Amino acid sequence: MEDLAAKFKRPCILDLKIGTRQHSPDAPPHKVxxxxxxxxxxxxxxxxxxxxxxxxxxxxxxxxxxxxxxxxRELTEETFPAMLMDFFNSGWGVRGELxxxxxxxxxxxxxxxxxxxxxxxxxxxxxxxREGWVSEDQVQEWIRSGAIRPPTPTPPDTAEPPxxxxxxxxxxxxxSSSSSSSSSSSASSASSSLAVPAPGPKETxxxxxxxxxxxxxxxxxxxxxxxxxxxxxxQQRSQAEHxxxxxxxxxxxxxxxxxRPSALNAMVSPSTLRLSASKPLLLPEDGFDEDSDAxxxxxxxxxxxxxxxxxxxxxxxSSSSSSSSNGASSNDLSATPRRRAAPRFxxxxxxxxxxxxxxxxxxxRLLDFAQTCPPEPGETGPDKGLLFGLDTLISLLxxxxxxxxxxxxxxxxxxxxxxxxxxxxxx
Numbered sequence: 506m507e508d509l510a511a512k513f514k515r516p517c518i519l520d521l522k523i524g525t526r527q528h529s530p531d532a533p534p535h536k537v538x539x540x541x542x543x544x545x546x547x548x549x550x551x552x553x554x555x556x557x558x559x560x561x562x563x564x565x566x567x568x569x570x571x572x573x574x575x576x577x578r579e580l581t582e583e584t585f586p587a588m589l590m591d592f593f594n595s596g597w598g599v600r601g602e603l604x605x606x607x608x609x610x611x612x613x614x615x616x617x618x619x620x621x622x623x624x625x626x627x628x629x630x631x632x633x634x635r636e637g638w639v640s641e642d643q644v645q646e647w648i649r650s651g652a653i654r655p656p657t658p659t660p661p662d663t664a665e666p667p668x669x670x671x672x673x674x675x676x677x678x679x680x681s682s683s684s685s686s687s688s689s690s691s692a693s694s695a696s697s698s699l700a701v702p703a704p705g706p707k708e709t710x711x712x713x714x715x716x717x718x719x720x721x722x723x724x725x726x727x728x729x730x731x732x733x734x735x736x737x738x739x740q741q742r743s744q745a746e747h748x749x750x751x752x753x754x755x756x757x758x759x760x761x762x763x764x765r766p767s768a769l770n771a772m773v774s775p776s777t778l779r780l781s782a783s784k785p786l787l788l789p790e791d792g793f794d795e796d797s798d799a800x801x802x803x804x805x806x807x808x809x810x811x812x813x814x815x816x817x818x819x820x821x822x823s824s825s826s827s828s829s830s831n832g833a834s835s836n837d838l839s840a841t842p843r844r845r846a847a848p849r850f851x852x853x854x855x856x857x858x859x860x861x862x863x864x865x866x867x868x869x870r871l872l873d874f875a876q877t878c879p880p881e882p883g884e885t886g887p888d889k890g891l892l893f894g895l896d897t898l899i900s901l902l903x904x905x906x907x908x909x910x911x912x913x914x915x916x917x918x919x920x921x922x923x924x925x926x927x928x929x930x931x932x
Contacts (some may be wrong), residue, residue: 509634509870513634513637514636515636515637516634516635516636517637518560518564519589521554521630521631521632522629523553523554523626523894524549524553524626524633524888524890524893524894525544525553526718527540527543527544527549527627527628528541528627528628528876529876530878530881540628546578547577547580547737548580548585551582552582553890553891555577555578556574556576556577556584556588557574557586557630558572558577559571559572561637563595563597564596564638564639565597565653566596589901589902590914593905595917596917597647597917599745599905599914599917600907601906601909601910602865603635604902604905605906607869608903608906610867611898612896612899614871614893615896618888620887622885624879624888625877625879625880625884625888627877627878628875629872629877629891630928631869631871632868632871634867634868636865638862640862640924640927640929642924643924646921646925647918649791664888769787785850860928860930861926863926864920864925865920
């Protein structure tokens, strides 16, 4: 697979379905009927071309413009040339200098297709790709020379946001027992719509028979009296109470520290770690080697004594004598541990080269060969439907080039040589 847009910074792509026939000979009948009806109702039958997709970068406004296949199906013979003009529009006009390079590649491609008679390219796509990016330095030069007008700054949006809609329930007074008795008839009718109306000052609440004996008890009366009183806010604690609470917490922590077992205090002690005061401890980034003795130096009591095998005492003596002669002990952590060798190549750390921008870079490709097949029996010569579509596209581009030269179409300013081919960072 090849990314055809990788060579462009802002690729502008036009996808054209080329040919007057879009189905293969072995297609089922329903597929043949749908493909034939689609060709007859679009420009595939009249022009041998149908626009299936397009994206164009508008450098003047720094945006992309997209057109899908449904837009292409609505095109006619009269509106198809305007679609081609939109593809070559850079925002300041049609880039007429790109028409001749496209015509040269299409002429060579047409010559090759006319000389072959072995294949039929049904439902193939012809891609036209061009560069759409323009550097800011080039735009400023065009503005200084008067080739284009400076962009109009967009005025800031100073309009105040709309005020929120008033809430009718926010300022409504709450209904109370005293106000309900002195309200008007309209207020009384509104309050009557509530589920539980508030009792008036002369009304009494009669308890139900099931709890008729409850009010006689003093505890129930006290509970009712407390419920009628408004809730009191929580009392503010003084600073002295806060300090006293912190003192109690410090005492609990000190007691827990004192009750800690002595084994935990002796696990890491100054006598265990024999570090050099003049040379700090250096730990490797990738950790110690598997044969490193760092674990044995930090926790010597965790290592169980191992009985040496026969014939290994002489080797241990020789190794201990060599280590003492070098002045570094195996139990001394001041010596730098051995490091693992770093890999020479690290994926993802290779810095790519600067992107080679070319304002005049174009590309023409024929894609989608799924329906490519040999000619049917009795059919000779090249693919006439493909050649018909190529002839139509070449004719339309030649007409657009003529209109650009005569001034019938507004053209974009030409690029300066210092900005046409430069190295720019890729997005």
